[in-house]
Amino acid sequence: MMSELNTASLVVLALVLAAEFVNGWTDAPNAIATVVSTRVLRPGTAVLMATTLNIAGAFSGLAVAQTIGKGIVKAEAIGLPTIAGAMVGIVVWSTLAWWRGLPTSESHGLVAGLTGAAFASAGASALLWAGWKKVLVGLLFSTFLGFGGGLLIMLLIYRLFFQSRPRTVRSTFGKLQILSSAFMAYGHGNNDGQKFIGVFALTLMLGGFQKEFFIPNWVIIVCAITMGLGTAVGGWKIIRTMGLRLTKLEPVQGFCAETSAALTIQLASAFGIPLSTTHTINTAIMGVGATKRLSAVRWGVGREIVIAWILTFPASALIAWTVTKLVIYFWGH
Numbered sequence: 001m002m003s004e005l006n007t008a009s010l011v012v013l014a015l016v017l018a019a020e021f022v023n024g025w026t027d028a029p030n031a032i033a034t035v036v037s038t039r040v041l042r043p044g045t046a047v048l049m050a051t052t053l054n055i056a057g058a059f060s061g062l063a064v065a066q067t068i069g070k071g072i073v074k075a076e077a078i079g080l081p082t083i084a085g086a087m088v089g090i091v092v093w094s095t096l097a098w099w100r101g102l103p104t105s106e107s108h109g110l111v112a113g114l115t116g117a118a119f120a121s122a123g124a125s126a127l128l129w130a131g132w133k134k135v136l137v138g139l140l141f142s143t144f145l146g147f148g149g150g151l152l153i154m155l156l157i158y159r160l161f162f163q164s165r166p167r168t169v170r171s172t173f174g175k176l177q178i179l180s181s182a183f184m185a186y187g188h189g190n191n192d193g194q195k196f197i198g199v200f201a202l203t204l205m206l207g208g209f210q211k212e213f214f215i216p217n218w219v220i221i222v223c224a225i226t227m228g229l230g231t232a233v234g235g236w237k238i239i240r241t242m243g244l245r246l247t248k249l250e251p252v253q254g255f256c257a258e259t260s261a262a263l264t265i266q267l268a269s270a271f272g273i274p275l276s277t278t279h280t281i282n283t284a285i286m287g288v289g290a291t292k293r294l295s296a297v298r299w300g301v302g303r304e305i306v307i308a309w310i311l312t313f314p315a316s317a318l319i320a321w322t323v324t325k326l327v328i329y330f331w332g333h
Contacts, residue, residue, distance in 0.1 A: 009204075012207070015084055015088065016203055017200075018087065021226050021229060022095060022098070022230060023192070025230045026278070031053075031181065031184045034258055034281075035177055035180075040174050040181075040254070049185060053185035054193050054228060055189060055220070056189060058190065058193040059189075060190050063270070063272030064190075065195065065198035066213075067272045068274060069215075070213055072114050072118075072127075074125075077121075077125065082117040082120075082121045082324055084117075084323065084324070085319075086199075086320045089113035089116065089320030090316060090320075093319060105278045106195070106278075107138070107192060108276055108279075108309065108313055109312050111131075112312065112316040112320070116320035116321040117324040120321040134273045137273055138273045138274055138276070145267070146260060146279065146280040146282075147283040147290075148287060149259075149261075149284060150256055150288040151288065153256040154287070154291040161252075183258065184262040189224060190265065190266065191265050191268060191274065192265075196227075197215060197220055200222075201219055256284075256288050257285045276309075
């Protein structure tokens with residue numbers, strides 16, 4: 001029985017890493033999309049930087065991992081099928097969106113997947129609404145602070161540099177954008193990178209490898225590297241959508257968008273609030289684009305992105321619910 005349990009645990013842990021890999025496809029590119037699209041850094045250099053700083057960010061705190069691992073569903077009310085269903089929901093939905101070149105939120109997909117899977121295995125009593133409150137706060141953070149911060153920082157830069165030559169501005173912010181994209185990559189690891197770390201640790205506990213919820217250092221390293229590999233393999237469609245299709249970006253705009261998004265993410269991480277880095281950087285890019293003129297933002301592309309955000313919740317939850325029911329039927333609790 002124990003060998004069967006360990007085998008099942010290893011399968012579920014592999015699914016968690018698969019979801020983290022897909023997270024690298026669709027979420028981690030957010031940290032470097034603008035710095036690549038403005039041609040400040042080459043793609044390979046940007047990916048290496050993002051991977052390194054994602055790992056550093058993941059080691060900087062575990063408040064978000066604790067929220068995901070212990071604050072969304074009751075660990076005592078669920079089992080390995082719940083985690084399996086949630087991870088499959090994320091992988092399927094995010095891969096479909098990636099194929100369309102749309103950036104989805106793995107944060108929203110993860111929370112919705114865990115909720116749908118827990119509801120399938122244990123009903124509404126398995127849900128912890130306190131964690132959902134943090135998710136809703138994160139949604140407000142990413143929308144209003146992302147857009148408003150990008151807009152305000154851009155207006156401030158216009159005021160400070162309105163007499164400067166375009167060539168000087170481009171050269172100055174070409175250097176500064178390396179710092180802002182590094183800050184964004186670090187923030188991504190500090191918030192988004194922690195989410196699957198929390199699920200991985202939760203799976204170790206449910207599988208009997210650990211007696212309580214605990215996050216070893218090796219779990220942080222494995223998850224962060226897996227996410228970095230996903231970014232290197234498949235992140236370019238998302239980079240194209242965000243950095244080239246949504247609005248035309250110069251280094252100064254990339255700097256403002258990344259700075260706004262990174263500050264928002266750091267604030268949320270300090271309070272253990274899981275928010276969508278996809279949502280945050282996209283709204284920041286929209287805010288920056290809107291300072292030129294509203295028509296500078298390709299709102300048709302923006303509409304596609306928003307629709308993908310909205311559909312992530314029900315799609316991930318439904319897929320996770322269905323898969324969990326099937327796993328329980330064939331496998332049992």
